[in-house]
Amino acid sequence: MTPGEGQTLLSARALTKSFPGTKALDGVDFDLRAGEVHALLGENGAGKSTLIKCLTGAIRRDGGDIVLDGRSIDPRDTLHAQQLGIGTVYQEVNLLPNLTVAENLMLGRQPCRFGLVSRKAMNSQAREMLAQYGLSLDVTRNLDSYSVAIQQIVAIARAVSLSGSVLILDEPTASLDRDEVRMLFDVVRGLREKGLGIVFISHFLDQVFEISDRITVLRNGKLVGVRDVAALDRLQLVNLMLGRELAEETRHHGRTGIDYSTEPRLRFSGTGRRGAISPFDLAIQRGEVIGVAGLLGSGRTETVELMFGAAPMDSGTVSMDGKALRLASPRDAVAAGFGFSPEDRKTSGIIGDMGVRENIALALQARTGWMRPVSLRRQRELAQDYIRRLDIRTSDMEKPVGQLSGGNQQKVLLARWLATNPQFLILDEPTRGIDVGAHAEIIRMIEELCTGGMSLLVISSELDELVAYSHRVVVVRDRAHVAELMGEAITSESIVQAIATQHGATATGQAAS
Amino acid sequence: MNARLLPFFATVLIFILAYAVCYMQFPAMLSTRVAGNLLTDNAFLGIVAVGMTFVILSGGIDLSVGSVIAFSGVFIAVVLRDTGLHPLVVFVLLLAITTLFGAAMGLIIHVLQMPPFIVTLAGMFLARGMAYVLSVDSVPIAHPFYEWAQNAYWLMPGKGRLTLIGAMMLVVVLAGVVLAHRTRFGANVFALGGGVQTARLMGVPIARTTILIYALSGFLAGLSGIVFSFYTSAGYSLATVGVELDAIAAVVIGGTLLSGGSGFVAGTLVGVLIMGLIQTYITFDGTLSSWWTKIVIGALLLGFIMLQKLLVGLTGRRMRAPGAH
């Protein structure tokens, strides 16, 4: 029995969930209708993922009811939730890359004859299943021979065929390019027409407006409101999410006041790496903040990995203060006075099991070499100093960094590099996934540092943020630097335009120098 | 063509080339007689390597199998010596013990979430220790059934003998192929090797599959022990030291990824035969010493590990290209 269009399919009443020290969900209600795409929004830590985990049984709720199709349910785990009718697709495709597409679709329910799997029947069933989504693939090939977008659709096909009434999409577009997002949204629309209820979680507000019918906003574990998308504009939505008039605080164009006539501190000439980023020129002045804008997968992270020696360049030269510089490894970069706080803090930034003190001292120690240890006293001084200056919230300096919150981990990383007193600091998405307070502090820090003469290069998906602190903004698209905006020419609109402009056409603002 | 088939084809190619080289030097090697001996001499290794293939496909490792084979031999010999039980009854008892033993290791790996390497290390100590406890000396086996089994063979054209134990290995390999590639259990084994967390989310019964995999490995190690006792007519607690390494080597040379998730049971058979061929060649040559076997196997291991590294690197790059990071 499928409920008709517009009827409530899934409803949660007064959900609560506490973790030690925080109330992650505080009496939250949530309704999902059949045949709608319902966006779930909120800053990090607002309770989105806790809500999803409660609905899918990944964690047990402390209180409240969940009703699906008029029946009260209590999913034990994700598998049980799936059997009940709630399927989930995550950002990191949760299928097996080493199995074929057909095996992935049919795992656990392969057609069998005399106890043996009939591969022929399995493959043809898989083909039929994908045909409903307009996909015609060789299902006998391994899943990892297809793009992430295709993998995502295969994951959706599997989830829908298993559960069939509710589909939760958790950041499904984070690693897709424009065309792939369009393809995915076509699939989502098709499912909506079939009467599925779809929960859509995304950081990309454009996409939320494009695909959703209704929006539920959470903040600090509480329900802020439910709105029809038709009756909502961006500013209202951001205000709901942040609970304040953020727009007023931001400047509307970039900063000026850098003297470009002097010899730049750093000059990258024709540096590039095949398959990662086309050769680019970039000169960076003392005290300058360069913002890098571009969609995920555009080549922005590849740009900074190249600049830090983390990925070898196969063309171009680098010079510092007029002298040639060899950047073959991160060690060279660190020795030259570079610092790099990567996008993925957990896997590439923090040393989770080690304490705050050692994490802060690490880069300095790596630079002085193993023969000359940074004394314990000096390490303690550094840690104390930065815990105070950056307001790192930790019970003590020996606490493993993995146990701190995202914002504090980011501050520890910042402290690690500041301890080396760098000339040039690269920050890749420094404000992603951290709470509003820490966010503001990090932005203030960036401004302070460049005033002190440090050169910075900051990647961010938050355009307002880039506009606020950048002297120049480099726009990256299709693995190439396509535009450079300067000073007054930097506005959110001009950046968006540069990102969106078709290949070959000149962007508004200043073309790449 | 699927790149994952490449190691398998490489294995087959190496086997054919190696056989061709052997044939050119010693034309006598291309006979059903040598082929029959190859199967007979490597029967116990082939059987245990099939079990190891499943373990490695699932991303695990089983270090206990060499000790379990030794234990099996001693157990059979001691029970036959001290009781009037028929060997077939003893075999059933033994297989029950080794299967349960493997299942217990699987259970511990799953429940304690510890690396299979260290858990099966304990199993290795335990099985070898129990073999010692049963008997320190080599215990001969003399039973009419054994005489019958040792002389049971099918005369192939060319006077080669396909012995009972050689045939048993072929049957086990065949059963292994079907189990790995044509059953839900087999798909679950591959799924485990692809990623335990993901497999769990996709509804693969992790506990059951893990336990079954190690139980299967234990069962086949027991069966291999029976075959080995046919082969040697004795049970000796110091026998088959390091066979787990040979089995792992055969699996890898057979084209299975040591980190799990990709491979072929049939390849393992070829891997075993390549290793057997090296030994046969050395025997034919007469001047080469036996230690060259180990060195050549080491070199083959290195070659295959490099090849796999290369292939994984290639697919890995393709994965990353459209991806986010």
Add this chain to the structure above:
Amino acid sequence: MKGGAVRFLRRIAPQLVTLAVVLAMIGMVFPGFFEISMANGRLYGSPIDILNRGAPVALLAIGMTLVIATGGIDLSVGAVMAICGAVSAAAITAGYGLAATLALALGAGLACGLWNGLLVAVLGIQPIVATLILMVAGRGIAQLITEGTILTFSDEGLAFLGSGTLLGLPTPVVIWLAMGALIVLLVRRTALGMLIEAVGVNRRASMLAGVNARLLVVTVYMVSGLCAALAGIIVTADIRGADANNAGLFLELDAILAVVIGGNSLLGGRFSLVAALFGAVIIQAVNTGILVAGFPPEFNLVIKACIVLAILLVQSPALQGSRLLLRKGARLS
């Protein structure tokens, strides 16, 4: 500094208690066990014997601890022992002097370590797989050197390393204690220890912080190779012959066991060399205990299996949660 000493004691307390319990049990069965006598300028007695016989595993445990701390494992140490033992016996019988012989044997160990290290750090092969190659091929290489026989020698200088007396103690004891002290000083008085731990916890992040992870990983495998070479020389010197088949057989497993008994995580990260050395002594004490208690030596492996099981229970991440609760409960009460 006082806090450091307390932390250190707390870190090795489980090993100390375990050793005390093992020794106490032996002492109950065999009251004369702790008697130590002095004769001909050398200490004699069962405790000394434990330290002496434990030398190879203790040496291997030093290198293995560092390798495991980087998140690796070295399965080849037993085979490397055989190679280096064979090299030393072959060199001394070929008429090289003692110094040249030792240099050749230690050099062989370093070369083996370099090989493993390059496979792991430069080619990026999983450690268990990379060191498996040498584990399989190594005994073949050792047999190649000894030509399949037990290569005996009569050089007193080399034999001294296995059965001589130095500072009133058997030479092997002095060697492993000195090597242990040297490596402990090396990693803790420089920043090596911290950098190794950082690489073990998160290699990618460490590299991005400017740590030369590749060199560090190669270095720890070379240290492991060097320790294996020393162990191989001692074993060869002790029996005055190189046995390529049996020298160091299964000792890689004992060494890993010693490291794990020392409370070091197999996943890498934080490590304690001293605790690992206590682990090696505990293993030998158990071996000796079984002998003096009159149990057949066959029980040894069964007991080792039980030790591994006990460690599994202690280290299991699955039980970590419940243990945390227990600790919390204990603090509340």
